[in-house]
Amino acid sequence: MTTNLRGILAPALTAVTDNFQIDPERTIAHYTWLLENGCDGVLVLGTTSEANSFSVPERKRLLERAVEAGIKPEKLLVGTGCCAFADSIELTRHAVQIGCAGVLMLPPFYYKQLSEDGLFRYFASLVERVANDSWKLYLYHIPPIAVIPFSFSLIEKLVTHFPDIVAGIKDSSGDWAHTKELIERFARPGFDVFPGNESTLLAALRLGAAGCIPGTANVYAQLLQTIFSTWQTAEAEGHQSVVSKYRQVILGYPLIPALKAIISRMRMDLAWKNVQPPLSPLPEFQLEVLLEKLTAAGFDWRVSTPEAGALSPGMSV
Amino acid sequence: MTTNLRGILAPALTAVTDNFQIDPERTIAHYTWLLENGCDGVLVLGTTSEANSFSVPERKRLLERAVEAGIKPEKLLVGTGCCAFADSIELTRHAVQIGCAGVLMLPPFYYKQLSEDGLFRYFASLVERVANDSWKLYLYHIPPIAVIPFSFSLIEKLVTHFPDIVAGIKDSSGDWAHTKELIERFARPGFDVFPGNESTLLAALRLGAAGCIPGTANVYAQLLQTIFSTWQTAEAEGHQSVVSKYRQVILGYPLIPALKAIISRMRMDLAWKNVQPPLSPLPEFQLEVLLEKLTAAGFDWRVSTPEAGALSPGMSV
Numbered sequence: 001m002t003t004n005l006r007g008i009l010a011p012a013l014t015a016v017t018d019n020f021q022i023d024p025e026r027t028i029a030h031y032t033w034l035l036e037n038g039c040d041g042v043l044v045l046g047t048t049s050e051a052n053s054f055s056v057p058e059r060k061r062l063l064e065r066a067v068e069a070g071i072k073p074e075k076l077l078v079g080t081g082c083c084a085f086a087d088s089i090e091l092t093r094h095a096v097q098i099g100c101a102g103v104l105m106l107p108p109f110y111y112k113q114l115s116e117d118g119l120f121r122y123f124a125s126l127v128e129r130v131a132n133d134s135w136k137l138y139l140y141h142i143p144p145i146a147v148i149p150f151s152f153s154l155i156e157k158l159v160t161h162f163p164d165i166v167a168g169i170k171d172s173s174g175d176w177a178h179t180k181e182l183i184e185r186f187a188r189p190g191f192d193v194f195p196g197n198e199s200t201l202l203a204a205l206r207l208g209a210a211g212c213i214p215g216t217a218n219v220y221a222q223l224l225q226t227i228f229s230t231w232q233t234a235e236a237e238g239h240q241s242v243v244s245k246y247r248q249v250i251l252g253y254p255l256i257p258a259l260k261a262i263i264s265r266m267r268m269d270l271a272w273k274n275v276q277p278p279l280s281p282l283p284e285f286q287l288e289v290l291l292e293k294l295t296a297a298g299f300d301w302r303v304s305t306p307e308a309g310a311l312s313p314g315m316s317v
Numbered sequence: 318m319t320t321n322l323r324g325i326l327a328p329a330l331t332a333v334t335d336n337f338q339i340d341p342e343r344t345i346a347h348y349t350w351l352l353e354n355g356c357d358g359v360l361v362l363g364t365t366s367e368a369n370s371f372s373v374p375e376r377k378r379l380l381e382r383a384v385e386a387g388i389k390p391e392k393l394l395v396g397t398g399c400c401a402f403a404d405s406i407e408l409t410r411h412a413v414q415i416g417c418a419g420v421l422m423l424p425p426f427y428y429k430q431l432s433e434d435g436l437f438r439y440f441a442s443l444v445e446r447v448a449n450d451s452w453k454l455y456l457y458h459i460p461p462i463a464v465i466p467f468s469f470s471l472i473e474k475l476v477t478h479f480p481d482i483v484a485g486i487k488d489s490s491g492d493w494a495h496t497k498e499l500i501e502r503f504a505r506p507g508f509d510v511f512p513g514n515e516s517t518l519l520a521a522l523r524l525g526a527a528g529c530i531p532g533t534a535n536v537y538a539q540l541l542q543t544i545f546s547t548w549q550t551a552e553a554e555g556h557q558s559v560v561s562k563y564r565q566v567i568l569g570y571p572l573i574p575a576l577k578a579i580i581s582r583m584r585m586d587l588a589w590k591n592v593q594p595p596l597s598p599l600p601e602f603q604l605e606v607l608l609e610k611l612t613a614a615g616f617d618w619r620v621s622t623p624e625a626g627a628l629s630p631g632m633s634v
Binding site for chain 1: 337338364369370371372373375400401402403404407424425426427428429431432434435436438439442443461462463464571593594595596597
């Protein structure tokens, strides 16, 4: 049995070609770089990955190629929650078959004002159809984007009915009061709470969070790892205040285009600026200002990883 | 060249099997019944059809089977807007190849707070990739569900850049002031405005709307057709007030489960109550109350169409 993932997980960016398709070489090289530079695991195909902007076959192929390239599936959480029930089942089965550490599932997010019964029935029917006893389902609470929440009572019901499958939650509410209550009510061995917001990482760890899965881990996972590995010591406070400063700067920009633009500078690779429609790439002049502000805050974005861009698919990493 | 659809269009319900798959026989029989009972056309695979709860292959197969069964493609608008760019292109190309009257496209609805430029780029890139000069794109404005709107300035930009392709809009805002302004600013030969709300059908027609595409057309299209065909006469007012009364009753219930439950009674066919997760079927006791209220309002739901349930796929209709 695989040990559940804990610590710093990056919701990894997905590199996109000029023709709006997934660029597997660049994307997988980025996974490798993340795992070698501060990440305990990688969330592939989540919100920061623009997962819902890609088709089911594209998503499956990327995961297969990542594992073929040598990424250990037990280091991966995979986003598999779609609007279409059949798509969610297909992606979940696929990730489970590949041996991934777990799947992170959005609620079905097209219809609004859903009843709790309807949502429970969706997940219960899905668990039945995935028909496997040894997989881990992480709930993905991100009301600013998916709108549909995982209410405390829905979480309770899912945990009660599927105690061996429902293994945790990512809280991307951006609301510390919510994260705090979530940890206090639910965090326990076998149910891990991962905030999406790293500006409260230290406070969350002290309460019992299992780690963190923030978008910015794509660019400064190593620094987040210093907080995770020192959180019981006095020095953690200092790291936390640095992280909070960086986040404050990045939050002034659309997150995904900004992160991709920073990576494009880190790697000296313009292709990394591409985003999938309907997102728009960060204009060059905005990137200049962002980098100046980050530099002023003390962030050294000039960490280049030339080897990452050159990694071939199929190459053992 | 096909004449653009006008009049009463039903956003047709999709029958679902006990195993959460599309039931093509019942669904296609329903399309036939709608076209023979008051509808000038049918919107297949829209919101009321639970389209986003089905996979791309399921959606394509249903459309193919409908046309094989004898439904004329020039009577069909097809919902093709997905979150994934590749899915929207694939479904749009498919509907265009089949010769459908047009496609009705949601904006990509996962990410929120998108820039107008990002949305325009999405549609411009899509038009380029559909790579066909003779198709009709209808915009689908439904902020209560998709959240992302089609702003007036985005509509203007799309119409200006693609005057031969962008052919109209469905306004499911449920906001009469918005519908009114939309008609006044945009309705013209070559750009048709279809409100989703039939309680203002007559007022909309008087301003220049091309018709209406309300969910309730699944159960009382014939009555809506009497408004459409008499709107320039005095009698239309009476029909409108009856329709508004019925709508008021139905709005007290979750729309899709309620419409399916009414159809299940009309057809004496329990299978029609099925909905796709995350929606929940209307409980039997709620259906009883709903039918009592409709009867009290004067609606004769006892219109049975036994032949509709018995129609075989492949049968010419």
